[in-house]
Amino acid sequence: MSVVGFLYSFLIYPIIFILPAWIANGTPVIFGGGKPLDMGKKLGGKPIFGKHKTLRGTLSGVIGGFIISVLELAFFNQALAIGFALTIGAIVGDLIGSFIKRRIGVREGVSVAILDQYSFFVVALILAFPFGGLPNVVGLVVLIVLTGLLHRGTNVLAHKAKIKQVPW
Numbered sequence: 198m199s200v201v202g203f204l205y206s207f208l209i210y211p212i213i214f215i216l217p218a219w220i221a222n223g224t225p226v227i228f229g230g231g232k233p234l235d236m237g238k239k240l241g242g243k244p245i246f247g248k249h250k251t252l253r254g255t256l257s258g259v260i261g262g263f264i265i266s267v268l269e270l271a272f273f274n275q276a277l278a279i280g281f282a283l284t285i286g287a288i289v290g291d292l293i294g295s296f297i298k299r300r301i302g303v304r305e306g307v308s309v310a311i312l313d314q315y316s317f318f319v320v321a322l323i324l325a326f327p328f329g330g331l332p333n334v335v336g337l338v339v340l341i342v343l344t345g346l347l348h349r350g351t352n353v354l355a356h357k358a359k360i361k362q363v364p365w
Contacts, residue, residue, distance in 0.1 A: 206332075206333060206335075206336065207332075207333070207335045207336050207339055208336070208339060210332055210336060211332035211336035211337070211339055211340045212340075212343070213269060213272060213273075214279070214283075214330065214331070214332055214336075214340075215283065215318075215321070215332075215340050215344070216265050217262040217263075217265045217269070217279075217280040217281075217283040217284045217287070218262065218283040218284065218286060218287035218317060218318065218321035218322075219287075219344070219347065220258075220261045220262050220264075220265045220284075221258040221259065221261055221262030221283070221284040221287040221288055221317075221321075222258065222287045222288075222291055222317045222318075223261075223351060224254075224257045224258045224260070224261035224262075225251070225253075225254030225255065225258045226254075226351075226352075226355050226360055226361060227257070227355075227360060228253060228254065228257035228261075229249075229251050229253055229254025229255075229257060230251055230253055230254065231251045231252060231253040231254075232251060232252050232253070233246070233247070233248045233249075233250060233251055233252075234246055234250045234251055234252055234254075234255055234292070235247070235250065240299075241300075243299045243300065243302070244299050244305075245299065246292055246295045246296060246299065247295055247298075247299055247305040248305060249295075249305050249306070250291075250292060250295050255288060255292075258284070258287065258288050258291075259284060259288060261284075262280065262281075262283065262285075262287060262288075263280070263281065263284055265280060265284075266279075266280020266281055266283075266284060267280075273330070275328055275329065275330055278328045279325050279328045279329075279330055282321070282324040282325040282327075282328055283321045283322075283324070283325045284321075285324060286317070286320040286321030286322070286323060286324035286325060287317040287318070287320070287321040288317075289320050289324075290316045290317035290318065290319060290320025290321055291316060291317040293316055293320060294309075294312045294313060294316030294317070297312060297316075298312065306362060306363050308363070308365035313348070313365065314344065314345050314348045314349075315341075315344065315345075318340075318341075318344050322337075349365070352364055352365050
């Protein structure tokens with residue numbers, strides 16, 4: 198395999214593949230705020246998702262992921278279906294993570310290792326799986342590592358830019 202083929206298979210394609218999920222997960226940090234998605238409702242005396250999961254943030258995540266999916270049509274025939282699945286999976290996965298955190302009594306803004314970094318990623322991959330095109334095993338390992346690093350790095354930057362209250 199050539200160097201270009203190696204880079205494409207194990208780095209470039211996996212990044213292009215997961216980009217709708219990454220964008221869908223990160224966009225709410227920039228464009229979120231406003232009314233909580235759960236409208237302040239509680240389940241068992243605890244918030245369903247919490248005040249940091251907002252209507253505007255959720256919508257911005259969906260729009261951001263969908264835009265990337267449409268742009269990726271230039272590269273892949275199945276980009277729209279896969280990208281939409283990744284986008285919806287990322288949003289749902291993040292909400293599942295928040296729901297779990299509220300159920301176990303974790304306050305908003307407190308980080309739970311693995312759950313915060315990967316719930317969006319895992320659900321996105323599960324929803325995209327039926328459409329095919331997942332990166333190979335090495336590409337997935339690269340994405341797992343990059344997702345953790347990017348999650349941490351972008352959150353630190355968002356905190357320094359005063360977009361987020363906490364750096365995680």
